[in-house]
Amino acid sequence: MRLNVHIHKIKSIDDLTIALPVDKGLYAITGQNGSGKSTIVACASRAFFRMKMADYFGAIEDDAFIECELNGITRRWEKKRSDTKNLTDYWAHSSNGKMEINGFYEGSLIFGNRFRNTSYEKMRNLENANPKMLKEADEFIRQNLGEILQGDSNFYEKIWYVQGEDVGLKGGYIFYYEKKGKRISQFHMSTGENLLISILNSISIRKKERDNIEKPCMFFLDEVELALHPSSLKKLMTLLTQVSDEYNYAIYFSTHSIELIRGIKPENIFYIERHSDNSLEVLNPCYPAYATKFLYDHSGYDRIILVEDDLAKEIIRRILKKESMMNNKLVHVLPCGGWNNVLDLADDVIRNNLLGKRASICIILDGDIKDQADKYRKKIHNSIPTNYLPIKSLEKYLRSKLVLSVDHKLYRHLTDYIFQQKSLAEIIDEYKRISRYDWEKDSNGKTFYSLLNDELQKRNKDRAELIETIVDYLFDQHSPELISIIAFLHNQLD
Structure with missing residues (x-):
């Protein structure tokens, strides 16, 4: 089952339709800066998350809309004029039924859901909150906050929270942690602590309400790597993999992070390619090498072999082992996606000397595209050694x-x-x-x-x-x- 999202004239996206699986697992939406990743996850979250559209998307054109469809149920938001005299704009919502889906959206640094409608005065007052108002947070939050950030599940002695309404804020929770008898409010926590405690709290809430584990539940996390160290990110990935499998969550990252992308299956990676005419193309499946544009450190290898997909990789790997070709040398077989992705990536590697002096590169493509690939190689002046497998994708x-x-x-x-x-x-x-x-x-x-x-x-x-x-x-x-x-x-x- 997939959540089909149609985005029309929202921020930098002129028109895009993307089908996002709701099956459990970890997914990545990636692409170069300005490709529209954050806009996509914000729009997709409209399937379950109510937001002030103007706050997230700013001024938009009169015919802009967002439409989400799941299992025959459609929800649509479009710009309307409520007063023709004053030209007041608002977002109109329409639906042909109840969309059976839950979820969570974390807008990272700028559009997080933590400190809305607050002020410095309120923040100062919260430092001296009445202890009687504090409630102890779920152990799941305390232990995983310490484990992911510090490698110690007992690093934070206590985690407390108050409901926003109780302290003059609209909605949500305000958290505190206790360390050596000193209580620290969420306003003075690090960016990483703030982000992670918000994510862990949402997971805790969703876990408790999973009375129907078959009901789709999607998490959208926008560029979480900006606030977390790579080692913490890896631990977060481990936790999210576990809860995704246990509670049937589809967890999406909008990301540039190598640490995130390298741990996600190619069929779960959606690469947003923005072309010179400003049109967008969704590449899926997409291999991590192409999604990160060869940002991995391959300088330690003697030979890099670029192939199209995981079938080609396994065939080449078997040949190398069977023929004892890896003796006394380091060889890496790297799937990159379609044949044009392989050739473009290889060309970029050579032109920008991304492998350094030690390593060299060759290409092996699927046999059914030899004529197309040969013409394209001549066009881009690609002289890298190339051969073709006897099989197709x-x-x-x-x-x-x-x-x-x-x-x-x-x-x-x-x-x-x-x-x-x-x-x-x-x-x-x-x-x-x-x-x-x-x-x-x-x-x-x-x-x-x-x-x-x-x-x-x-x-x-x-x-x-x-x-x-x-x-x-x-x-x-x-x-x-x-x-x-x-x-x-x-x-x-x-």
Whole structure:
């Protein structure tokens, strides 16, 4: 199931539609500065979060709107004029039913939900709050605040809170921590403490109200890395992975962070590409190497091999191991996404000398795009050593071998090791029914793969397990088509 978000003329986004899964897991929305990441998460949070639109989006055009759709229910917000004489603007909300979704939005540094409608005078008064007003916070907050920030779950001796209304603030909670008998209000906590205590409190609240764990619940966290040290960020990721799995949360990060992106699966990364005409393109799946534009430190490697996807990576990794090509050298196989992503990234690496003097680079692309890739390489003057695998992308390969021209050995292999409950025959029949009138539009195989992936998730299996099974099959068959790629790799690495 997906939350479909249509954004029209909001801040820097002219028009964009993005489909965000509500299935449990960690997701990243990333892109260069000004690509619209923060606007996307703010707009998507309208599915469950009421905000003052003018505060978040400022002045907008008269035909601007945000529309969210989930499971047939649509919620829409658009600009209206309430008084034609005074030209007063307001946001009108409409819906065709109740949208069954919960969530949490944390707008990081600027649009956080902590200190609204306050003043310095009120802040000073809160330092001397009546102890009788204080309530002890959930142990979940105290322990995880200490563990994530300090590596010690008992670092904060006590965590207290008061409700905003009790101290003259509108809504929310004000927190205090106690350390060696001294009480510190949230107004004097560090930025990291402020951000994290807000996130932990929201998780605590959502946990308690999860009476129906099947009801979608989405967290949107905007650039949390700005307030947290990388080591704390890694611990936060571990915690969020645990609560996501246990409570069925879909947790989205709007981020530039390598630490965040490198821990998220490519199919859960949405890269927002802004083109020269100001149009936006959503790249999904997107591999971390492309999402971070090669910001990883690869200078310690002797050889970098750029490939398109995780299937290609696993094939190359198996060849390197089988042929003993990694003896006395460090080799890294890096999936980057589509073939044009690979070539653009390789070109950027060479032009900007991102690998340093020690490392060198080569490219291995999927075999079905050789003509296109060769033309593009000439256009950008790319002379990096390049070869082609005898297979297509994972999605194209599966559609070709299981639907268009059935490879009976592969079919039986996948049935025996992966699809043991709902059979491949049932999945293929379902695919043929939904694709009957739109066959050519699935030439990339993504619709067919989505059906396979749905079944994998139901059986607690994943893409990596499917890939491993396919690669085992390819090597068991001793395919002669692999000989040329083995020779190419020997030439590059020996």
